[in-house]
Amino acid sequence: MNANKYQKLAMRTNDGKASDRLIGKMQEYDMKFANDHSDNDCVDIGGIFNACLGLSGEVGEFNDMIKKWVFHEKIWTWNTQRKKLVTFSGT
Numbered sequence: 001m002n003a004n005k006y007q008k009l010a011m012r013t014n015d016g017k018a019s020d021r022l023i024g025k026m027q028e029y030d031m032k033f034a035n036d037h038s039d040n041d042c043v044d045i046g047g048i049f050n051a052c053l054g055l056s057g058e059v060g061e062f063n064d065m066i067k068k069w070v071f072h073e074k075i076w077t078w079n080t081q082r083k084k085l086v087t088f089s090g091t
Helices: 003-013 018-035 045-071 078-089
Strands: none
Touching: 018 045, 045 078
């Protein structure tokens, strides 16, 4: 499969309205969040988006460590990797 075919297949579920939905949800829930932090229905969309991007970045770093170990023959030391995993998990 080439890149063009992959892109076409990957976009099958994209109806072109994702940005409108995201902006709408941000406006809806950020206003609720700003007005009343005690409401259980309030959602900090910006915070969730930031957390998702941060988590995906950390997972990408972990995947890169695995790739280097498997494909680039970088030495895997459990103590070093465990420290990085603890950093990734935030514990």
